[in-house]
Amino acid sequence: MATSAVLSARKGVERASEKASDAKGFEALESARALVGSSFPALCARVVTSVTALAEGYDIGCISGVAVLLREDLNLTSKQVGVLVGIMNYAVMCGAPLGGMMADAWGRKKALAATYVLLIVGALIMAAAQSFMHVLLGRVVMGVGVGAGLSVVTSYITEVSPKRYRGIFVGLEDFFLVIGISCGYVLNYALDVPGYGWRYMVGIGAVAPMGALLMLLLPQLLESPRWTMLRGQREQAEEDLRLLVGDDEARKMLQEWGRPAPLCTWAEVLSPKGTWRRQSLRVAVFIMALSLICGIGTTTVYMGTIFATDVDLHEAAKMTSIVGGLRIVVQTVSSFVLVDLWGRRPLMLVTLAGATLALGATAFAYWAQAAMMPYKFLPFLAFNLVYSFGLGPVSFIYPAEIMPSDLRSKGVSLGTMVGRGLCGTINIMFPVAMDAIGLAGIFACFAAVNSVGLAFVFLCAPESKGHSLEEMHALFPSGEEPQEDGDKHNV
Numbered sequence: 001m002a003t004s005a006v007l008s009a010r011k012g013v014e015r016a017s018e019k020a021s022d023a024k025g026f027e028a029l030e031s032a033r034a035l036v037g038s039s040f041p042a043l044c045a046r047v048v049t050s051v052t053a054l055a056e057g058y059d060i061g062c063i064s065g066v067a068v069l070l071r072e073d074l075n076l077t078s079k080q081v082g083v084l085v086g087i088m089n090y091a092v093m094c095g096a097p098l099g100g101m102m103a104d105a106w107g108r109k110k111a112l113a114a115t116y117v118l119l120i121v122g123a124l125i126m127a128a129a130q131s132f133m134h135v136l137l138g139r140v141v142m143g144v145g146v147g148a149g150l151s152v153v154t155s156y157i158t159e160v161s162p163k164r165y166r167g168i169f170v171g172l173e174d175f176f177l178v179i180g181i182s183c184g185y186v187l188n189y190a191l192d193v194p195g196y197g198w199r200y201m202v203g204i205g206a207v208a209p210m211g212a213l214l215m216l217l218l219p220q221l222l223e224s225p226r227w228t229m230l231r232g233q234r235e236q237a238e239e240d241l242r243l244l245v246g247d248d249e250a251r252k253m254l255q256e257w258g259r260p261a262p263l264c265t266w267a268e269v270l271s272p273k274g275t276w277r278r279q280s281l282r283v284a285v286f287i288m289a290l291s292l293i294c295g296i297g298t299t300t301v302y303m304g305t306i307f308a309t310d311v312d313l314h315e316a317a318k319m320t321s322i323v324g325g326l327r328i329v330v331q332t333v334s335s336f337v338l339v340d341l342w343g344r345r346p347l348m349l350v351t352l353a354g355a356t357l358a359l360g361a362t363a364f365a366y367w368a369q370a371a372m373m374p375y376k377f378l379p380f381l382a383f384n385l386v387y388s389f390g391l392g393p394v395s396f397i398y399p400a401e402i403m404p405s406d407l408r409s410k411g412v413s414l415g416t417m418v419g420r421g422l423c424g425t426i427n428i429m430f431p432v433a434m435d436a437i438g439l440a441g442i443f444a445c446f447a448a449v450n451s452v453g454l455a456f457v458f459l460c461a462p463e464s465k466g467h468s469l470e471e472m473h474a475l476f477p478s479g480e481e482p483q484e485d486g487d488k489h490n491v
Contacts, residue, residue: 061184
């Protein structure tokens with residue numbers, strides 16, 4: 001009897017395991033199907049919105065090699081090279097509000113077209129540059145395009161994604177950012193030739209925006225239904241929504257949207273009415289800024305410089321490529337699986353705790369003057385991987401989805417402005433800080449920033465996984481739903 005019972009129980013467990021495995025397989029299949037979209041319009045939206053992040057990532061990876069060649073070809077000083085590297089974040093900061101205004105005034109689709117034109121023009125100006133000022137102008141134009149594009153893309157993809165897969169869709173931004181960085185590193189090797197090599201490097205940066213601009217001409221690429229709804233075109237919004245997410249999901253989303261309300265002004269963004277609106281904006285801006293000042297925005301740009309303090313330039317380039325390649329692997333797992341499986345809050349907490357420990361260990365290794373391999377390199381690598389594991393993709397998803405719809409595009413722009421302004425300042429100060437406090441002091445400061453971020457997320461950032469955009473007000477302690485007519489849409 002006992003043996004029979006055990007065998008029966010074992011078979012039951014095996015059947016349950018098989019069902020669970022089938023369920024996971026079905027879930028993976030559904031995620032893959034959602035990723036490419038259930039229709040051609042959905043697929044177009046996924047592809048086009050990846051270009052801004054890809055272009056910025058390529059610029060970040062490319063500039064590390066271009067800066068050396070620029071110095072030789074145009075006879076630039078170290079100060080001029082530093083300005084060229086640091087100016088990008090300030091240009092992105094200026095472009096962010098421009099993107100929010102264009103997205104609200106012209107629509108997400110036309111605003112995307114304008115940003116891609118800026119990316120193309122910026123790359124071509126740099127490729128044809130004959131002086132420092134020409135290169136500077138090109139980087140400023142490209143930076144404005146990146147800043148505007150990130151604001152528009154984050155709002156657009158958040159608004160056209162089913163809530164079940166919103167994490168995957170928005171998380172693609174950081175995934176393609178890392179892909180772009182790695183492409184820049186690879187082309188630094190392939191095109192590292194005297195003379196015009198650096199011009200080919202920066203000119204290639206115009207290819208992806210050109211392709212995306214052509215795709216925007218396709219009638220199948222639809223405007224954001226939420227923006228169309230705000231313009232009073234409800235029938236068109238309903239039709240576009242069904243094409244993007246399917247009939248069932250569209251029906252649910254339309255029931256939640258309610259009546260449209262006007263978009264908010266910048267004055268209302270800077271001083272939002274309602275406790276939950278203020279709380280969501282504060283949390284969103286903090287997370288966006290933290291994702292850049294946690295150390296990744298600086299160490300990615302100066303990675304070769306950091307490694308070159310201990311090894312030769314060839315070895316430093318090799319180590320940089322290893323970090324970039326491993327980040328792609330981790331980013332893939334996180335963006336496509338963990339963001340919607342584990343949720344946003346757990347990934348942020350794991351990232352910030354791991355980053356604090358990794359940066360602390362890196363600081364200690366530099367303070368102790370340990371060998372690069374393994375004592376400095378491994379904790380530095382761990383910091384990069386743990387960032388790509390959580391805060392990297394989540395920083396594109398979480399801020400946009402927790403804010404009200406009427407606040408979203410300008411709120412994302414505000415977060416981009418704050419984060420890029422701080423990161424740009426840090427990047428310009430980095431060479432001076434290296435001389436003043438050394439790499440040990442710099443990494444210790446970044447560890448402190450991550451510890452503060454960990455406390456903030458633990459205390460103030462609620463989980464948003466599985467909630468529709470209209471349910472976000474309920475996540476905050478005093479987040480009452482607005483009662484005025486039409487305000488339901490703002491949630």
